[in-house]
Amino acid sequence: MGLSAQPRKFLLLNMLTAVGQSVPRRDGAAKVTGEARYTDDLVVPGAWFGKTVRSTIPRGTLRSITLDPAFDWSRLVLVTADDIPGDNVVQLIRDDQPVLARVGREIRHKEEPILLLAAADRSTLEDAAEHIRIEYEPAVPVLDPETATEVYATIEIRKGKDVEDVEGLEVVVQREFRVGLQEQLYIEPQGAIASLNAEGGITVVGSLQCPYYVHRALKRALNLTDRQAVVVQAETGGGFGGKEEYPSMVAIHAALLARKAGRPVRLIYDRHEDLAATTKRHPGVIRHRTGVKKDGTLLLQDIDILLDGGGYCTLTPVVLSRAAIHATGPYSCPNVRVRARAVATNTPPNGAFRGFGAPQTLFAAELMVEHVAERLGMSSIDLRRKWMLRLGDTTATGQKLTESVGSELVLDAALKAVSPLRPADVPTAGPERSEGCRRGRGLSLVFHGSGFTGSGEKKLSGTVAMEALADGTFQILTASTEIGQGTKTIFCQLAADALGVPIARVSVAPQDTSIVPDSGPTVASRTAMIVGRLVQEAATEIRERLQTEKALPPLRVEKSYVQPDSIHWDETTYRGDAYPIYAWACTIADVEVDLTTGAVRVTDLVTAVDCGKALHPILAEGQIEGGCLQAVGWATIEEIKMKDGGYQNDRLATYLIPTALDAPRIRTILVENPYSRGPFGAKGIGELPMDGPAPAIIAAIHDATGVWLDEIPATPEKVLAALGNRDTRHGKRS
Amino acid sequence: MTVQFTLNGRRVSFEGSGARRLLDVLREDLGQTGTKEGCGEGECGACSVLIDGEVVDSCLVAVGQVDGAQVVTVEGLQSPLQQAFVEHGAAQCGICTPGMLLAAHVLLQKTTRPTADDVREALAGNLCRCTGYTKIIDAVLSCAR
Numbered sequence: 001m002g003l004s005a006q007p008r009k010f011l012l013l014n015m016l017t018a019v020g021q022s023v024p025r026r027d028g029a030a031k032v033t034g035e036a037r038y039t040d041d042l043v044v045p046g047a048w049f050g051k052t053v054r055s056t057i058p059r060g061t062l063r064s065i066t067l068d069p070a071f072d073w074s075r076l077v078l079v080t081a082d083d084i085p086g087d088n089v090v091q092l093i094r095d096d097q098p099v100l101a102r103v104g105r106e107i108r109h110k111e112e113p114i115l116l117l118a119a120a121d122r123s124t125l126e127d128a129a130e131h132i133r134i135e136y137e138p139a140v141p142v143l144d145p146e147t148a149t150e151v152y153a154t155i156e157i158r159k160g161k162d163v164e165d166v167e168g169l170e171v172v173v174q175r176e177f178r179v180g181l182q183e184q185l186y187i188e189p190q191g192a193i194a195s196l197n198a199e200g201g202i203t204v205v206g207s208l209q210c211p212y213y214v215h216r217a218l219k220r221a222l223n224l225t226d227r228q229a230v231v232v233q234a235e236t237g238g239g240f241g242g243k244e245e246y247p248s249m250v251a252i253h254a255a256l257l258a259r260k261a262g263r264p265v266r267l268i269y270d271r272h273e274d275l276a277a278t279t280k281r282h283p284g285v286i287r288h289r290t291g292v293k294k295d296g297t298l299l300l301q302d303i304d305i306l307l308d309g310g311g312y313c314t315l316t317p318v319v320l321s322r323a324a325i326h327a328t329g330p331y332s333c334p335n336v337r338v339r340a341r342a343v344a345t346n347t348p349p350n351g352a353f354r355g356f357g358a359p360q361t362l363f364a365a366e367l368m369v370e371h372v373a374e375r376l377g378m379s380s381i382d383l384r385r386k387w388m389l390r391l392g393d394t395t396a397t398g399q400k401l402t403e404s405v406g407s408e409l410v411l412d413a414a415l416k417a418v419s420p421l422r423p424a425d426v427p428t429a430g431p432e433r434s435e436g437c438r439r440g441r442g443l444s445l446v447f448h449g450s451g452f453t454g455s456g457e458k459k460l461s462g463t464v465a466m467e468a469l470a471d472g473t474f475q476i477l478t479a480s481t482e483i484g485q486g487t488k489t490i491f492c493q494l495a496a497d498a499l500g501v502p503i504a505r506v507s508v509a510p511q512d513t514s515i516v517p518d519s520g521p522t523v524a525s526r527t528a529m530i531v532g533r534l535v536q537e538a539a540t541e542i543r544e545r546l547q548t549e550k551a552l553p554p555l556r557v558e559k560s561y562v563q564p565d566s567i568h569w570d571e572t573t574y575r576g577d578a579y580p581i582y583a584w585a586c587t588i589a590d591v592e593v594d595l596t597t598g599a600v601r602v603t604d605l606v607t608a609v610d611c612g613k614a615l616h617p618i619l620a621e622g623q624i625e626g627g628c629l630q631a632v633g634w635a636t637i638e639e640i641k642m643k644d645g646g647y648q649n650d651r652l653a654t655y656l657i658p659t660a661l662d663a664p665r666i667r668t669i670l671v672e673n674p675y676s677r678g679p680f681g682a683k684g685i686g687e688l689p690m691d692g693p694a695p696a697i698i699a700a701i702h703d704a705t706g707v708w709l710d711e712i713p714a715t716p717e718k719v720l721a722a723l724g725n726r727d728t729r730h731g732k733r734s
Numbered sequence: 735m736t737v738q739f740t741l742n743g744r745r746v747s748f749e750g751s752g753a754r755r756l757l758d759v760l761r762e763d764l765g766q767t768g769t770k771e772g773c774g775e776g777e778c779g780a781c782s783v784l785i786d787g788e789v790v791d792s793c794l795v796a797v798g799q800v801d802g803a804q805v806v807t808v809e810g811l812q813s814p815l816q817q818a819f820v821e822h823g824a825a826q827c828g829i830c831t832p833g834m835l836l837a838a839h840v841l842l843q844k845t846t847r848p849t850a851d852d853v854r855e856a857l858a859g860n861l862c863r864c865t866g867y868t869k870i871i872d873a874v875l876s877c878a879r
Binding site: 024028032033186189235270271483486659661665 | 858
């Protein structure tokens with residue numbers, strides 16, 4: 001019986017039957033049977049294969065592209081910059097990144113796309129690539145961000161007095177920290193399939209996080225109308241930010257080939273190409289000068305941030321913004337100066353990666369607490385309690401925290417979850433671990449702004465729609481993508497409880513730009529909190545109209561984000577409410593350091609997370625555990641070695657990520673501390689787990705060995721070097 | 735050449751170069767796309783299949799090598815592990831899931847009462863970037879007898 005016949009029957013449920021329950025995930029069955037269709041699984045009759053030919057130099061001028069006249073080119077389609085009907089630009093923030101390098105113009109990094117090929121079979125493509133000669137006039141590449149002169153963005157945050165005027169500094173500690181590149185390493189490489197559509201345009205199906213980013217980029221480069229450009233997300237095998245902006249490039253390339261070939265073209269990267277050419281986490285250098293009284297009272301944080309943006313701007317200014325705002329750590333300091341700068345070098349561009357600048361600067365901030373505590377002879381936990389932001393405090397941007405401040409809650413929860421014995425005092429577990437190993441424990445406290453920075457959500461004004469259908473079911477229309485985090489399931493939970501219907505009656509429409517409105521990108525820990533809230537609001541309105549107006553399905557309601565009047569942000573001065581709300585985490589890591597090999601093993605990891613409300617506890621834990629392990633990898637083994645402006649270890653055999661054997665058992669404690677404007681109280685937590693583990697691990701290594709590392713990853717080489725530099729034998733542990 | 739093998743309990747025949755990767759033959763010729771390519775170099779395990787009951791990276795196997803063999807892909811798997819993966823949150827993006835399931839299946843076939851360390855050992859060749867492995871290990875242990 002349909003809802004239209006007996007609407008009240010389904011609309012009287014007022015309890016939460018879905019939210020807070022770990023209901024089965026919507027995409028679960030398809031994923032455990034092999035039925036889920038990822039981009040490369042899609043059968044497209046008549047499709048050719050595409051290939052991208054890339055620069056082999058980091059910097060120079062593209063002189064010429066010469067095709068071997070003896071080769072049979074009739075079997076291929078070849079696309080150069082001259083074949084681009086629209087602008088030769090990958091639409092994002094700055095118009096600096098070309099779709100394809102143009103002859104006579106600058107090459108700014110290795111692996112920069114120069115031309116595209118398509119053919120009926122892969123071997124023809126490989127043959128053809130051997131018969132193309134590309135000539136360059138090389139220039140000296142800029143590879144050191146510290147001497148780079150081209151600047152993508154600068155940010156300055158000031159709070160309180162000028163740093164020179166701050167008085168009463170009894171102890172001043174200065175330290176410099178370095179963080180390395182990191183690859184997102186979604187297990188499904190980038191890929192897109194482009195086909196000509198009935199509108200005289202192009203439809204791209206791909207592995208992506210942000211359908212409307214790709215939509216805008218396609219329109220611009222291919223000179224298409226809104227209707228002609230259609231972007232559809234296939235099942236997507238992980239993103240982590242790596243499929244935020246780069247899929248625009250892949251999609252445009254596939255579309256250009258399809259347009260010229262007059263047939264569908266599949267452009268699927270292999271792992272080597274994906275590692276070599278796509279964006280990485282921004283490496284950085286962060287310098288702190290912290291001034292305190294002898295009793296630990298925090299008086300001054302003076303912080304310099306340098307991020308390396310690589311060859312093109314991509315999202316670098318926004319990454320820098322999040323880096324700068326999180327640079328103080330979750331602490332209340334009366335006088336703050338943050339000077340942040342992102343520069344251009346001739347490496348492949350760096351871009352979005354879970355945490356988006358915050359993990360880099362929080363790493364430094366958390367280790368500064370340790371260094372100041374050590375200098376003062378205080379416990380770093382006590383110092384955190386003294387410094388931490390609490391309800392009513394103001395952040396570096398002058399944002400007054402008026403609700404849902406979880407700093408102390410997560411600190412207490414994490415401490416309670418670990419045995420009071422320090423790992424160094426615990427007898428070792430196995431014989432192979434006892435010889436020549438030292439154990440230690442470290443802690444970190446972090447916060448992470450949920451949603452876009454400042455006025456981002458207001459400018460974007462993301463939209464969702466909800467439809468009540470005549471058969472008594474409800475459909476959520478949103479551009480937010482499922483990339484493993486559980487969005488499809490969470491949205492159905494939110495809608496079901498807001499509607500007061502069983503969750504089985506709610507579904508999510510496909511992420512297809514010809515069907516769904518622009519809800520904004522699936523990034524920035526914003527999907528469950530910002531878009532989820534819109535889903536809740538749309539569902540609530542549908543319920544009201546069905547109940548009070550006795551409206552009959554089909555009904556459609558759209559909701560767009562409206563910035564609450566209480567949020568103020570000044571982009572020019574960087575003052576105001578940087579984020580709608582913050583999520584908080586305290587992480588405690590136990591490590592074992594092998595003094596002979598320098599290898600670091602994380603043996604236990606506990607993290608307490610203030611998520612506002614756990615909409616789906618298993619999915620929330622899954623996000624946290626996965627994010628934590630990604631951070632363990634960044635902190636310990638994930639190292640990219642540079643050579644001539646390219647990545648030396650651009651294969652999975654040489655770029656290592658944690659396996660099941662390397663991973664500690666991660667224990668998650670969900671702390672519910674509701675946020676009034678989150679859906680059912682929830683805050684965004686997608687990125688937060690990336691922030692805490694690295695500084696906790698470095699502090700644990702110090703606890704174990706007495707040496708401080710200022711740089712991650714803490715590879716065996718770095719650990720051994722640091723151990724070798726100790727001037728005294730390991731004795732005192734602080 | 736002609737290669738004949740059993741795929742998920744059905745006899746199949748493949749005509750063509752025996753040097754082609756089993757992964758490609760499964761996906762492109764036989765339409766079984768549950769087996770994924772993550773690296774093409776035998777590092778990630780996304781392309782894991784069972785050949786005569788052993789977990790093998792199908793990107794490293796020439797189809798000629800499976801002549802006469804029993805090949806099982808995720809499409810042919812019927813195991814309580816699948817439901818357990820859904821219930822425990824062991825599948826997120828899902829791209830590693832087919833290979834992970836097959837590796838776990840072999841462990842449970844061979845080992846009664848595996849420990850968490852046994853599970854870690856058995857899954858060490860299958861990379862997952864979403865879960866941190868904790869929920870995968872829980873799911874596998876929940877199916878152990």
